[in-house]
Amino acid sequence: MFYIYYMWILMVKYNSIFLVSLIPTTSLLGYLIILLPEGYILDRFSREKVMFYSSVFMSLVYFSLFIFHYLFWIYIVACLSSLLSNISSDIFSTLIKELVSYNNMSKAISLVEAGRGFSEILGIALGGISISFLSQYFVTLIAFLSFVSIILSIPKKIVTMNKTNKYGYKIIIKVIRIILGFLLIGMIINGLFISLDVYAAGLFHMVLHTNSVYYTLFLLGFSLGSFLGGLIGIKISRYLENVYFISLSIAFFGLCFLIISLSKVPIIDIGIVTILGLFSAFTNIPLTSKLIKIIPNEILGRVNSLATIFLASSSPIMALIYGFLAKFFPLTNVIFMNSILMFLLSLPTYYFLKDIFSYEENDIRFKMDH
Numbered sequence: 001m002f003y004i005y006y007m008w009i010l011m012v013k014y015n016s017i018f019l020v021s022l023i024p025t026t027s028l029l030g031y032l033i034i035l036l037p038e039g040y041i042l043d044r045f046s047r048e049k050v051m052f053y054s055s056v057f058m059s060l061v062y063f064s065l066f067i068f069h070y071l072f073w074i075y076i077v078a079c080l081s082s083l084l085s086n087i088s089s090d091i092f093s094t095l096i097k098e099l100v101s102y103n104n105m106s107k108a109i110s111l112v113e114a115g116r117g118f119s120e121i122l123g124i125a126l127g128g129i130s131i132s133f134l135s136q137y138f139v140t141l142i143a144f145l146s147f148v149s150i151i152l153s154i155p156k157k158i159v160t161m162n163k164t165n166k167y168g169y170k171i172i173i174k175v176i177r178i179i180l181g182f183l184l185i186g187m188i189i190n191g192l193f194i195s196l197d198v199y200a201a202g203l204f205h206m207v208l209h210t211n212s213v214y215y216t217l218f219l220l221g222f223s224l225g226s227f228l229g230g231l232i233g234i235k236i237s238r239y240l241e242n243v244y245f246i247s248l249s250i251a252f253f254g255l256c257f258l259i260i261s262l263s264k265v266p267i268i269d270i271g272i273v274t275i276l277g278l279f280s281a282f283t284n285i286p287l288t289s290k291l292i293k294i295i296p297n298e299i300l301g302r303v304n305s306l307a308t309i310f311l312a313s314s315s316p317i318m319a320l321i322y323g324f325l326a327k328f329f330p331l332t333n334v335i336f337m338n339s340i341l342m343f344l345l346s347l348p349t350y351y352f353l354k355d356i357f358s359y360e361e362n363d364i365r366f367k368m369d370h
Contacts, residue, residue: 001145002062002081003027003197004127004219005138006074008212011201017331019071021198021323023078028194028316030079032309038087042301047091048155055153058084059146065139088153090304097297106237109289113281114230120223128216171368172302175295178359178367181352182287183310188345189250191314192257192338193280196222196273198322199331204266207331214266221270225277232278233285241286243357247350249283254342261336287353294359296368 007020041050061080064073092112100108130138176183204215233240240246256276263269295303325334 001123001127001130001142002078004124004216005130006078007197007201008131008205008215010071010074011205015206017198017202017206017326018323020201021319021326022075024194024197025316025319025323026075027078027082028319030081030083032316033079034083034087038090038301038305042091042094042305046155047094047301051088051091052150052153052155054084054087055146055149059143059150062139062143062146066143090301090308094297094300094304097292097295097300102293105293106241106285106289107234109285109292110230110233110237112230112288113233113285114227117223117225117227117230117277117281121220121227124216124220124223128212128220131212131216172299172306174367175299175303175364176306178364179291179307179356180310182356183307185345185349185352186287186311187314189253189342190311191318192341194315194319195322195335195338198319199326199335202326202331203269208264208266208269210266214270217270218266218273221274222277222280225274225279226281227277229278229281230285233281237285237289240282241290241357243350243353246283246286246353247346249279250349251343251346252279254339254346257335257339257342261332261339290357294361294364296361296365299368 003023007023010016010020010023058081061077061084065077096105096108096112126141130141134141200218201215204210204212204218208214253276256272256279259272260269263272291304291307292300322334
């Protein structure tokens with residue numbers, strides 16, 4: 001909701017893709033700042049309490065918008081809110097390991113994907129509605145919703161973590177090496193995907209010359225696809241854990257980017273990005289499920305944090321680069337180049353994932369202890 005609203009407002013007010021690109025850049029940078037200490041905290045302290053306190057601080061960050069209205073403060077809020085909200089998201093991933101049986105993990109991740117998609121649909125819709133009708137009430141609305149998150153995150157059951165965890169970061173690094181190939185591929189793909197966030201407002205405002213409704217529907221399309229992908233994944237999750245399918249999906253991402261770069265019809269772009277969101281969910285479900293299955297719970301927080309550094313580290317850099325490239329090249333040309341890179345990545349993806357999908361948790365434990 002925050003991103004949708006301010007990225008369009010800045011696009012219209014300053015007509016600068018570079019200034020717009022600083023919102024995803026600072027938000028992703030904030031996430032990277034907290035990742036290492038977050039992993040240690042999640043493995044040593046009550047994850048439910050950490051989630052509650054992060055919700056409290058996040059609410060304070062949004063309430064600060066009542067006081068400060070400067071451009072630089074929007075970037076600070078983007079950074080801090082991303083930092084705090086992603087803590088809750090990562091905690092949720094680690095709690096799944098404690099609550100869900102091995103055989104039901106893929107179905108659980110499918111539900112999480114559907115829930116995330118539904119949440120994004122509501123956020124994007126509220127952001128788009130705020131642009132057109134509720135601009136003067138936007139800060140009040142987002143502050144109220146952040147207060148609701150505090151109430152929803154009040155701990156109902158506290159799981160006490162083992163504070164004498166015997167595994168240090170030397171062991172964590174050993175585990176990271178096992179999944180390094182997958183992380184490098186994910187890092188590149190995430191970097192390419194961020195172009196949709198950076199260029200969405202510019203694509204519809206400067207290239208297609210539409211109003212904010214189409215921009216909102218474009219971003220809604222991806223989240224709608226993720227939501228549907230999560231729901232469908234509940235039924236077909238066991239068929240998604242296939243390395244061939246995941247590799248072909250990466251190539252299909254390239255095809256979707258290619259169509260977006262060539263299309264001049266807003267409705268086609270909205271339809272393609274919806275399909276893109278659907279297959280993004282289909283690939284996230286088996287990959288997330290596999291990683292949670294094979295990583296022991298006592299190190300899951302730190303492994304997840306280090307893994308996310310790889311997966312997310314390219315995104316703020318690429319967001320800044322995309323904003324810079326927009327000064328010299330048409331947006332559609334950059335998206336076209338992204339499609340070519342997606343096609344090229346599909347083949348090595350198969351070889352990297354083939355090894356990872358051969359591991360089970362006992363194999364990881366053996367390597368940790370030897």
